[in-house]
Amino acid sequence: MTSLSITPKFNTKNLLEILIKNNSDQIFSSFKVCFSLVYSIKSVEGARILRQTGRYYELKTDDSNLPAHGSQLIILTLQVPRIGTYNMSCGPEGIFVIDENDKIIQSMKNKLTFEKEIAQTVYPTKHANTSMPIVPEPQVSKLKNDFINCNNGFYITDQNLLEIISVLERPFQNLKIDFNSKQGMKINYRKEKLGPEEYTIDILQDQIIITAFDHSGRLYALISLMHLIFYYHNKLPLGLIQDKPQFNWRGMHLDCARQFHSVTQIKRLLDYMALFKLNRFHWHLTDNEAWRLDVKSFPNLAKQTSFRGYYEIIPPVYGSGYHRSGGFYSSNDVKEIIEYAKKLNIEVMPEIDLPAHSWALLQVMPELHDRKSNNIFQDVGNYQNNTINPTLDDTWNFLENILKDVAETFSYSLIHIGVDERPKDAWKGSPALIDFMKKNKFQTYDEVQDYFVNRIINILKSFNKRTAAWNEAALPPHNDIGSGGGTGNIDKNCLIFAWEHTSVVEKVLKNGFETVMCPGQFCYFDMAYNNSTYEQGICWAATIEVSDVHAWQPLNNIDPKYHSLVAGIQGQLWSETLTQEHYIDSMVNPRLATLAEVAWSSNNRRNWNNFRSALFQSMQLTTKLGWNYHDF
Numbered sequence: 326m327t328s329l330s331i332t333p334k335f336n337t338k339n340l341l342e343i344l345i346k347n348n349s350d351q352i353f354s355s356f357k358v359c360f361s362l363v364y365s366i367k368s369v370e371g372a373r374i375l376r377q378t379g380r381y382y383e384l385k386t387d388d389s390n391l392p393a394h395g396s397q398l399i400i401l402t403l404q405v406p407r408i409g410t411y412n413m414s415c416g417p418e419g420i421f422v423i424d425e426n427d428k429i430i431q432s433m434k435n436k437l438t439f440e441k442e443i444a445q446t447v448y449p450t451k452h453a454n455t456s457m458p459i460v461p462e463p464q465v466s467k468l469k470n471d472f473i474n475c476n477n478g479f480y481i482t483d484q485n486l487l488e489i490i491s492v493l494e495r496p497f498q499n500l501k502i503d504f505n506s507k508q509g510m511k512i513n514y515r516k517e518k519l520g521p522e523e524y525t526i527d528i529l530q531d532q533i534i535i536t537a538f539d540h541s542g543r544l545y546a547l548i549s550l551m552h553l554i555f556y557y558h559n560k561l562p563l564g565l566i567q568d569k570p571q572f573n574w575r576g577m578h579l580d581c582a583r584q585f586h587s588v589t590q591i592k593r594l595l596d597y598m599a600l601f602k603l604n605r606f607h608w609h610l611t612d613n614e615a616w617r618l619d620v621k622s623f624p625n626l627a628k629q630t631s632f633r634g635y636y637e638i639i640p641p642v643y644g645s646g647y648h649r650s651g652g653f654y655s656s657n658d659v660k661e662i663i664e665y666a667k668k669l670n671i672e673v674m675p676e677i678d679l680p681a682h683s684w685a686l687l688q689v690m691p692e693l694h695d696r697k698s699n700n701i702f703q704d705v706g707n708y709q710n711n712t713i714n715p716t717l718d719d720t721w722n723f724l725e726n727i728l729k730d731v732a733e734t735f736s737y738s739l740i741h742i743g744v745d746e747r748p749k750d751a752w753k754g755s756p757a758l759i760d761f762m763k764k765n766k767f768q769t770y771d772e773v774q775d776y777f778v779n780r781i782i783n784i785l786k787s788f789n790k791r792t793a794a795w796n797e798a799a800l801p802p803h804n805d806i807g808s809g810g811g812t813g814n815i816d817k818n819c820l821i822f823a824w825e826h827t828s829v830v831e832k833v834l835k836n837g838f839e840t841v842m843c844p845g846q847f848c849y850f851d852m853a854y855n856n857s858t859y860e861q862g863i864c865w866a867a868t869i870e871v872s873d874v875h876a877w878q879p880l881n882n883i884d885p886k887y888h889s890l891v892a893g894i895q896g897q898l899w900s901e902t903l904t905q906e907h908y909i910d911s912m913v914n915p916r917l918a919t920l921a922e923v924a925w926s927s928n929n930r931r932n933w934n935n936f937r938s939a940l941f942q943s944m945q946l947t948t949k950l951g952w953n954y955h956d957f
Contacts (some may be wrong), residue, residue: 329353360420413855414902418644421646429635480512513534582616584652616630632860633645681745683712695716698756730790854871918947
């Protein structure tokens, strides 16, 4: 039997109430209420904060005794989100109560409720009545209203195509398409010198001809054909498809630091990416909350920082709760994911987030911070002293070893080093850094950051790797959130990911940097779809409906002379709100499929109603493959 019940509620004033009710005959003394939030606490009634790490809190009620069958109420005023209201992601996550001996008291948490409800959005009825069910839409499609019969399945003998079928067998096994029927429609392959990822499909009366030059073209041709087969069932329209991507970089980012996502879950996301012809996986492996990558030069680093819980080095942030939980990726895990992704034409780019976002790292390697500094600072996520010092020998000994390990582990040519949200005053008061600035005649911390980035760029060059970073590596921050940035005086070979705002993109391009566009207003899939109280997600950048993603024209308002510097676009999924693994489905699907349309198809792509019909058909396909989706 549970001793306590915990009931969270947002009241009519948008204050968060947490009612602790004692259902037992026992008196509880000196207990603590522990939980995490996505929005910071501004004030507390009925309790006081004993401990805060990031947005993990431990509270002690004003009345230290909870009598038998009695109750106590805590009222929290939270940071106000952009839209002024809260949703299902905004309550206390991973909440638990512990006694005076720090032992957990068995409790039942009731569902978060709202006295001021905002109803769920009702979307118009959808119909899968499209002549082009493939998402993303091919560049050229000349399909006729004349069909061939495919009742007997398909027959492939070409080894190049059979190799692709073996790759697609696992992710598409639920479709049960027979490609080995000798009585079936023949699918033949013609190799011609087309561009990377380019292909044609020619559906004739007696055969289907796939034309491509390389693995990627053959892969995407067969994936498009599977879209058609799933939609048309036992027939296919005669005609021709000619296709190639608009952007070379069509990416998806997954934050595996805030929450640990298993190898199986990552492979599942890679399958989804391949279905919609996305080709870059940005793997966010370290942050304030964890260091998830096992590295041979510091073998205990991941083991010590990738697990969290009440008695762990890393407290139970972002809903992890009292007990130990988490995980890290071994070198074998990484190898497995890289090899799996490569077969799906997906390159894996790791991110080691530096110099800030390093709170977990600094808990086990405090020598990377100047111990002679008495400065205490806080980042946008409320973590104190989370930034490594770039003027210490210990820092560069660590970085040179770590970067060597990462370069040897990952085969892709790019390594992302973060450089976002460095607190402005992170290096203030460091005697070592002050002395360094004097010797090098630096006037600002932004110049020190430039030095830091350039030195890493040179280290990675020695391993034949190119550096990538967030836009603060090349610019001051877009908004004043207490963070610093760079002056732009870094090697132009650094690939910049422009995340803060669409207006940032052109500034980065004008400075001569190749850029991947991933602005929060369109590409951050941890954002809520709308302002309903029943949605998941946060909203600092925007609320993002599927139609908003479809409406985005990345190259609009960018001078054509800079278009050649736009590498492509990328979706982002940060994991603060992914406290349940199944939340990934509705946050990603169908927004990522929609972003794939934007990334692949031309700017003159189909209108929303036509796309919506095709997307509805694709959602039936993703459902068959085991994905849930959010309505649209």
